[in-house]
Amino acid sequence: MAEALVGGAFLSAFLQVFFDRMASREVLDFFRRRKLNPESLRKLRTTLLYINAVLNDAEEKQIKNPAVKKWVNELQDTAYQAQDLLDVITTDASRYKLETELEMCKSKVRSFNLTSLSSYNRRIEPKLEEILGRLESLAKERDILGLKEGGGEKPSRKWQTTSLVEESSVYGRDDDKFSIIKLLQANDGSGDNISVIPIVGMGGVGKTTLAQLVYNSELLMGLFDVKAWVCVSQEYDVLRITKSILQAVTPSTSDSDNLDLLQVGLKNSLIGRKFLIVLDDVWSDNYADWEAILIVLKSGAYGSRIIVTTRRRSVALTVRTGTVPTFHLMPLSDEDCWLLFAKVAFANIDTQEYPELELIGKKVVKKCNGLPLAAKTLGGLLRVKLDPKEWVKILESNIWNFSDSESGILPALRMSYYYLPSYLKPCFAYFSIFPKNFKFKKEQLVLLWMEEDFLLSTKTENLEEVGSGYFDELVSRSFLQQLGGRNIRYVMHDLLHDLAKYVSGEFCFRMEGNNSDGLSEKTRYFSYSRRKCDAYERFEALHKAKGLRTFLQSSNVLAAHGYLNNNVIPNLLPALRSLRVLSLFSYCNLTELPDMISTLKHLRYLDLSHTAI
Structure with a gap:
């Protein structure tokens, strides 16, 4: 595995894959053959390198500076768009190379290479210029925000x-x-x-x-x-x-x-x-x-x-x-976790004098999942606060809504994430689209990471071997825990799942029930829990996420018989042209896919297992 800087920013690995693809011979040759402006490609690379230099500093400062967080989100969104455009070009370049190598009908080669030249360029070049314009604007803002090259505090x-x-x-x-x-x-x-x-x-x-x-x-x-x-x-x-x-x-x-x-x-x-x-x-x-x-x-x-x-x-x-x-070392029992929490939260007050608070407090403790650090942190937030409303507020809130000054758990867990090598950060954030306590198969995750372009290629390993190494490293760092049993599965601790959700922001979205609040035009990765019958109306909000890359069915328990209304896929696919991952696993009534599935240039992972197809 190629050595990467520990503590590198989330986008660093993403951009490395992008740079590798941009510099491929197929893309460069295609630009030359299509008479696309090579200067645009050079400026795109230069601008991204200029921005990449401050990503470590930006990743840390965005925690407390909303303006920096907005800048990082805009940059990531633009980088996704740039990658999608480059994927289209790469696909077309590969297609042209294949047609040429197979010496297919000259008319087809000529049709692709010459006849459609002007119309093709008219579609590609404006998109490239638009993306470049956005990146150049972000590059100017980098200096206004005071982001420094090689920045990033050393939390240790x-x-x-x-x-x-x-x-x-x-x-x-x-x-x-x-x-x-x-x-x-x-x-x-x-x-x-x-x-x-x-x-x-x-x-x-x-x-x-x-x-x-x-x-x-x-x-x-x-x-x-x-x-x-x-x-x-x-x-x-x-x-x-x-x-x-x-x-x-x-x-x-x-x-x-x-x-x-x-x-x-x-x-x-x-x-x-x-x-x-x-x-x-x-x-x-x-x-x-x-x-x-x-x-x-x-x-x-x-x-x-x-x-x-x-x-x-x-x-x-x-x-x-x-x-x-x-x-x-294993987590504490709920009982021991409660004793620790109560000592901090109640100070020298007898808990039996406040039975209502004790009842709420024990529910709060269950959120700690046996982590003493979490129990102490949440106990500190409620220390000598005797109003039950305050306790209910904590019970019903997410720990990631707490500021650094209020919660020591954020710096502690964020330090684990901050010190991940940059190539592991996108892989870790991706776990947020799965439900809590989901039992993962290593092979499944590696394939998904591969199709999402999270894996850095090496000269000595194929991508599946690289992905297997990434997974093992997350296990080694205690981000995943192996379960017992004949079939090896892995699970992520709830607090680490919360951390994954926090760092993935609005780019990952998981739907429970029909709630689509939080789904935005920036959403790229989407999953949902399957129900017995899923109608099109449940997914209608996805039309706003035109850059969506992942449509994944993921739940711990599957309904005995799952039905996907026949109009769901035909109505969704025209709006989701950037899909890379499409999982329709275990929809037993699914008998065919619409013809337009063949127009999804980015699609790499199609799961139709346990369907009627």
Whole structure:
């Protein structure tokens, strides 16, 4: 897989696919043969590159600046239009190349190449100029908005953790704490001086808190000669990690930035000493990064231990030693989540004095889905607010309506998204068109991503292999969880689904019932839950989404017999000329498709399985 910048903006990967297609020999040759203005193509690329340079800065600033958010949305909408136009040109170029290579009837080739030249150009060039005009206008606004090249704040600097913990505010982790302590006390049987215990779990589940509880446990008193806590975070800086450990294990401090001197000093300081080191929030699964620290720590005495907390299973596989298992931290029970929520929300007030609030509060807690971070955040929003209306408001609202100042969960979850490589961001956002708790098949998602142009091509892998790698990476980063059973399925946590919905904005829309509020002309990806009988009126609002790319039936439970009125598809398709994905899965009464299906130049994915066709 091609290495991509971690933390790249959502549109960066989208534009990379666009640039690759624009530079293809077929497109360039077609422009030359059709006598289309090559200057327009060059200006289009130059303008997009100029805008692309500030996308990281824009992605962050749009959170608090509505003007930047509007700019980003307009840019994405225009980029979609540009890609649609380029797809038409690419399709025509491929068709011309195929006809030529197969040496078909000369009249057909001549008809396509010469007779329709002027009319074809009259249709294409104005659209190209219109898109270019919009992009040039957006390029001017980039400077007015103060967007900077290479911008984008590094959230890791704001989220440094320490070893301190308030144990009275932790619930439901006693068993987990004792399990880790047993691993620290046990002999892993590897014969090495040190062993590594990886703690893996999704963002907000309490990995750092568990490590803090263990680090400060009285049960470990006297077991280790020295202890050190290092918050690693996104940037794996060997110099900083070395210096932090050295400062913890020796009374003398060093201002040197000479890595060799620091590592020799740390090695000498650890000889014959049994240590416990916590490396919190590790993201890098590069073995060379890990080895650069491990080579120094191996000088510690037998029985030394390292705890690594991470969201990525691949990190755990990189750092684990001997037979020590990876510890997978699970969400809290609703009961423990409620205790945590109540402690924050009620402060020192007895909950039994407010039975109505307790009833509402327990419903709020169910929204937390076992995430301590969510429970604390929502509890903080309701802290000592005794008006039931306030609680109902939170119960019925979406956490993404909270501002940064009101909710710590947004920065925490957004950090997970912000640090995704740019090529994974469109794939993650796409999950928002599926219902919550939907059970995903890996193969299905990979095919959909492929047809949506989310996958970056490489010289060594085909697109399905690339997509499989993307999916595995999202699993590794705890964005998806594998379910048990014979048929492998995956599910996304509700809060992460909310995050996907938040970042996808108005470009993704899922219809439940007949509610089409939120569907707009910018909507590109659409899904719906199938009912026993779906009439055309249910989908009529789709006519405003003329650039729609996906029409997908997706629900966890299918009706026993599904019917799609015969007038739905014939009435919709003329308005949805940009469709790439059309799923009519399991409509048992569907016996034929209208002839105009052949005019959908962009269509790549057509699912007619379990129909009467």
